[in-house]
Amino acid sequence: MRIAVIGAGIAGLVAARDLVDAGHEVVVFEKSRGLGGRMAARRAEGEAVVDHGLPVLDVPRDGVLAGFVVDLAADDLVEVVAPGEPVPGRSTEGAPQLAWASGMTRLPKAMAHGLEVVTATRIAAIRADGDVLEVAQDQGNTLGTYDWVVVTAPGAQAADLLDHSPRGAVRAADMRAVAYDMAVMVLAGVAVEPPEWFAHRPLTGPIAYITNEAAKDRPPVDGVASFVARLGADASEDLMEESDAAVLGEVLPALAKVLGKPATKPAWTQVKRWRYSTTRDRLDQGALNPEGTRVLVAGDAVAAGPRMEDVAATGRWAAQRILGS
Numbered sequence: 001m002r003i004a005v006i007g008a009g010i011a012g013l014v015a016a017r018d019l020v021d022a023g024h025e026v027v028v029f030e031k032s033r034g035l036g037g038r039m040a041a042r043r044a045e046g047e048a049v050v051d052h053g054l055p056v057l058d059v060p061r062d063g064v065l066a067g068f069v070v071d072l073a074a075d076d077l078v079e080v081v082a083p084g085e086p087v088p089g090r091s092t093e094g095a096p097q098l099a100w101a102s103g104m105t106r107l108p109k110a111m112a113h114g115l116e117v118v119t120a121t122r123i124a125a126i127r128a129d130g131d132v133l134e135v136a137q138d139q140g141n142t143l144g145t146y147d148w149v150v151v152t153a154p155g156a157q158a159a160d161l162l163d164h165s166p167r168g169a170v171r172a173a174d175m176r177a178v179a180y181d182m183a184v185m186v187l188a189g190v191a192v193e194p195p196e197w198f199a200h201r202p203l204t205g206p207i208a209y210i211t212n213e214a215a216k217d218r219p220p221v222d223g224v225a226s227f228v229a230r231l232g233a234d235a236s237e238d239l240m241e242e243s244d245a246a247v248l249g250e251v252l253p254a255l256a257k258v259l260g261k262p263a264t265k266p267a268w269t270q271v272k273r274w275r276y277s278t279t280r281d282r283l284d285q286g287a288l289n290p291e292g293t294r295v296l297v298a299g300d301a302v303a304a305g306p307r308m309e310d311v312a313a314t315g316r317w318a319a320q321r322i323l324g325s
């Protein structure tokens with residue numbers, strides 16, 4: 001069978017790997033230039049690697065993710081321990097909290113190795129053409145025909161695509177209603193000795209948590225340590241459309257309260273905005289994908305719970321539906 005997977009985040013890559021391992025032909029289409037979706041890293045000034053999406057991966061033993069981590073990306077792995085402070089994220093009792101020294105994209109890059117992944121390509125429509133499905137780009141260009149399509153974009157983005165797919169309108173309305181928190185992230189390099197903690201949650205102010213990237217085996221570069229401050233949901237919504245200067249005006253004094261004076265004048269800063277970060281509610285994947293549909297929806301909007309393991313399981317669910325057909 002020929003299958004198109006839309007989105008190279010964790011859900012899409014799990015589906016793609018499972019289907020390729022079962023001997024099928026898979027093409028992954030990804031609208032951005034990089035892999036991993038919201039598992040995202042970038043190089044800041046001075047070559048420092050900073051994770052500006054998911055801060056740390058919670059990996060239950062024997063789950064879907066554990067298999068990929070152990071088989072494909074065990075080198076470079078860091079188990080993040082956080083004395084005194086809980087690690088951000090929805091952790092599972094006893095599950096190790098993992099990161100990669102080279103950035104959180106290490107896992108998606110390893111999962112994509114050997115797969116056919118077409119980046120910088122936004123899929124805008126899926127059309128039924130007889131027995132097959134045609135996948136098309138913004139400009140209407142057709143990018144091949146497939147027996148199945150797996151859509152893994154977050155709620156509203158998936159809805160835009162479902163609106164232009166066979167029998168997609170009802171499902172689009174459901175997907176559009178899935179609520180997400182926005183997240184404004186401030187990445188900052190500060191000339192301080194990295195603290196002992198990995199994550200710090202200020203009790204007041206706009207910051208939900210600060211992560212200390214040195215805890216991921218990323219020592220300071222030229223004496224400058226990297227930090228990521230995630231703003232809370234309300235502050236993120238208020239500041240989403242504001243300038244970088246306005247965001248920094250709110251955040252740097254709060255950062256300085258935690259790190260001391262140098263944080264008021266960091267060596268470098270970057271601001272990253274996520275319109276869809278974490279889900280507040282989710283749909284049932286089985287109900288959203290009735291028998292007979294060959295355009296399947298996976299990803300965090302249809303996960304059984306809010307954790308990355310749940311997200312990964314949606315990719316496996318889609319692959320199993322196809323393999324069982």
Ligand SMILES: Cc1cc2nc3c(=O)[nH]c(=O)nc-3n(C[C@H](O)[C@H](O)[C@H](O)COP(=O)(O)OP(=O)(O)OC[C@H]3O[C@@H](n4cnc5c(N)ncnc54)[C@H](O)[C@@H]3O)c2cc1C
Binds near residue numbers: 152
């Ligand atoms: C700042 C931040 C912090 C987070 N913290 C946590 C946490 O602590 N714990 C937790 O469990 N989760 C957390 N999350 C959420 C977690 O990262 C996501 O649930 C998970 O990464 C979603 O994976 P996914 O594969 O479903 O979607 P994504 O990673 O979003 O992948 C979907 C991909 O589809 C692509 N795409 C979209 N539309 C199209 C299109 N039309 N054509 C082609 N490609 C398209 C996108 O570019 C993207 O790469 C966080 C997210 C953010 C941003």
